[in-house]
Every structure is written in C-alpha cells, then in structure tokens.
Amino acid sequence: MPLKILVADVYTANGRASIVRSGGTRAGTMFANAIRTHRPDAEVSVMVFDTADPELPGDIDAFDGVVWSGSNLTIHRRNALIDAQLDLARALFDRGTPQFGCCYGLQLATIAAGGSVTASPSGPEIGWARDVALTGEGRAHPMYAGKTGRFHALCWHNDAVRELPQGAVLLAGNAHSPVQAAVLRRSGAEFWATQYHLEFDGEEVANLVGGNADSILRAGSMDEAAIAALVAEMRALAALEDAAVPPDLAPVVDPKLRTAEIGNWLERIETSHDA
Numbered sequence: 001m002p003l004k005i006l007v008a009d010v011y012t013a014n015g016r017a018s019i020v021r022s023g024g025t026r027a028g029t030m031f032a033n034a035i036r037t038h039r040p041d042a043e044v045s046v047m048v049f050d051t052a053d054p055e056l057p058g059d060i061d062a063f064d065g066v067v068w069s070g071s072n073l074t075i076h077r078r079n080a081l082i083d084a085q086l087d088l089a090r091a092l093f094d095r096g097t098p099q100f101g102c103c104y105g106l107q108l109a110t111i112a113a114g115g116s117v118t119a120s121p122s123g124p125e126i127g128w129a130r131d132v133a134l135t136g137e138g139r140a141h142p143m144y145a146g147k148t149g150r151f152h153a154l155c156w157h158n159d160a161v162r163e164l165p166q167g168a169v170l171l172a173g174n175a176h177s178p179v180q181a182a183v184l185r186r187s188g189a190e191f192w193a194t195q196y197h198l199e200f201d202g203e204e205v206a207n208l209v210g211g212n213a214d215s216i217l218r219a220g221s222m223d224e225a226a227i228a229a230l231v232a233e234m235r236a237l238a239a240l241e242d243a244a245v246p247p248d249l250a251p252v253v254d255p256k257l258r259t260a261e262i263g264n265w266l267e268r269i270e271t272s273h274d275a
Contacts, residue, residue, distance in 0.1 A: 002041040003266060006063040007031045010049045010085055010104060015072030022211020027069035030199040031262075035067070037255050038263035052084040060091075065098040065269050067262070068105030070197060074159060075107045076117050086112050093186035098272075100265045103157050106193035109184040113191070115165035120158060122176045124221045127205055127230045129155040129196040132180045138171035141183070142268055143192050146260050151251040153180075153196035153258075154205050160195070181261075198259050202237030202252070209234065 009028035011019070016026055028046035035042050045057040068089070075082055089112040092099055101109055107117040134149045161179035164170060165186075172181035177195050184191040209216065210231045216222050222230070237253065245253045252258055 002043050003039055003064045003269060004043045004062060005035055005045070005266075006057070006060070006066045007035075007044060007046045008049045008066060008068050008085075008088075009046055010069055010071040010073065010108075012072055012081070013050050016048075016050070018072070018212070019208065023207040024204055024211070027071075027199070030204070031067050031069055034199050034255075034259040034262050035266065037259055039266050042266070049085060049088075050081070052080045054084075060097075061095065063097065064273070065100065065265070066092055068099065068101035068108055068193075069199075070103035070105065070157075073104060075104065075111060076119070076159065089191070090186065093189045093191065096187070096189045098189070098265065098269050099191040100262055101191065101193040102197050102199060103155070103195060106179070106182065106184075106195050107159060107161065109191040109193050110161050110165060110168075110182075113165040113168065113184040113186040115168065115184075116162045117159055118162045120160035120177065122160070124156070124158045124219070125176045126156050126216070126221060127154065127209065127234065129153040129174055129177065129180060132172050132174045132196065134172050135170050137169050138181065141169070141171055143171060143181070143183070143261050143264050145264050145267075147251065147257070152248065153194075153198065154200040154202070154252055155196040156200075156205070156208065157195060192261070192265050194261060198261055201255075201258070202234040202240075206231045206234035206238065 007028050011027055032044040035044050047054055047057055089108055110117055130152055132151055132153050134144055138144055139149055160177050167185040169183045174180055181194045213227050240253050250257055
C-alpha cells in the first residue's frame with residue numbers, strides 16, 4: 001500500500017502570497033515534491049494551515065505521517081493560529097503519528113514537546129547553513145543514512161531552539177545554530193526535524209532573497225552587495241543541476257541527497273508498518 005502523507009503548509013496567507021510574488025514555490029508543493037522524489041507512489045495531501053480551524057483533507061488517523069513546513073510566523077510570539085498548530089502537533093504525538101518538520105517545524109516540535117525557542121542570538125541565518133556537523137547520535141541515527149558527517153545546507157531563519165525538551169536527541173549543529181537537527185519525543189512518539197530547509201534548492205533561495213531584499217535591508221541583516229552576491233551564488237548553484245557537481249556541493253544540488261532525511265523518515269515509517 002502506498003504511504004499516505006499529510007503536509008501541513010503553515011505559512012500565513014500573506015506569507016504564501018509573498019513567496020509566489022518572489023517567484024518561489026509554495027511550501028506544500030516543495031514538500032510534496034521531496035516526498036515523491038523518494039516515494040513516487042505516495043499519496044500526498046496538502047493542508048493549508050493559515051487559520052485556527054483549518055479544513056483537514058480527510059481523517060487525520062488515516063495518514064501514515066505528517067510533515068510540517070517552514071513558516072513566516074514567529075513561534076515565540078504566540079497567537080491563536082500558533083496555538084492551534086501546537087495543539088495538532090501534540091495530538092499527533094499522543095496518537096503516535098510520525099512527524100517530520102523543517103525550520104519552523106523544528107521550532108513547533110520543540111515547543112510542543114516542552115522546550116523553548118527564541119530569536120537567534122547569532123542573528124538570521126540566510127542562504128547557507130555552512131558546515132552542519134552530525135553529533136555522535138546523529139551519525140548513528142537513521143535520519144542521516146547516506147549523508148556525510150559534515151555538509152552544507154540551505155536555510156533562512158531568524159529564530160533558534162534555545163532549549164531542547166526532555167528526551168530530545170540532538171543530531172546536528174553548526175557554529176551559527178547549535179541545533180540544526182533533532183529528534184523530539186512526547187508520549188513515546190517521535191518528530192524528526194531539521195532547522196535547515198532541505199526542500200530548498202538554489203533557485204528557491206535566489207528567488208526568496210531577491211524578492212525580499214527590501215525587508216532584509218530594513219532588518220540590517222545584509223547590505224545590498226551581500227544580497228546581490230548571495231542571489232548570484234544561488235543562481236550559479238541552481239545551474240549546477242545538470243553539470244558536474246563538486247563533492248562539497250552535492251548535498252545541496254542532488255535532489256535525493258538534499259532530501260535524504262525525509263526519504264529516511266519515509267523508510268522508517270514503512271519499516272515500522274512491516275514489523
């Protein structure tokens with residue numbers, strides 16, 4: 001039986017509109033593509049979770065797993081929408097439903113399981129998450145099967161995990177963000193998550209950064225020259241898709257390798273079904 005996976009797109013309506021205006025791809029579509037890179041026959045449903053009472057595409061118990069996207073929301077500025085997302089994440093934990101998330105998804109899982117998130121003390125991490133290093137637990141964990149112990153990834157986040165909840169396992173970090181990946185636990189269930197965006201490719205980052213240059217400038221995160229250089233670097237990265245790829249860039253260029261974490265999560269779900 002093909003896996004049934006629910007993708008929760010947790011951008012606000014304005015956030016999704018901004019992505020489209022920038023020439024980017026909606027988060028739900030990117031994650032559906034990532035899932036189908038590893039399981040072409042998977043039945044993927046996307047739920048737009050931009051109201052406190054979203055319409056579920058079917059019985060939640062019918063899904064084999066749930067994937068949470070990034071978001072333009074700030075999780076430590078709580079509101080009714082964030083509370084509703086946390087309620088669903090906790091309910092899925094309590095049901096034993098496998099969950100996976102990126103960026104905001106990691107932060108959501110951290111709060112849902114009892115940890116804390118704050119504005120990143122190192123400032124925004126935009127474009128590159130350089131030299132992500134696996135911990136000993138990360139090197140042994142099935143989420144990182146097929147990946148090297150140190151790699152580059154693509155990212156964009158302003159917030160960071162301050163304290164992992166009890167029972168969590170730190171899998172990876174870098175100099176900017178000590179928590180780049182973790183397994184969060186509650187009620188005996190697991191939520192695998194990364195701070196970096198494995199669904200992004202160079203073109204997506206170039207479009208998002210270029211399309212949001214004014215807000216980046218206002219925030220003081222980067223100047224005009226740095227923004228232009230990053231956009232050019234990301235477009236060059238995207239152009240490598242059909243060319244010879246240097247080994248250090250393979251983890252962000254090769255679609256299967258870039259999204260290996262979600263592929264390994266899908267494998268774990270299948271294995272648990274067969275057990």
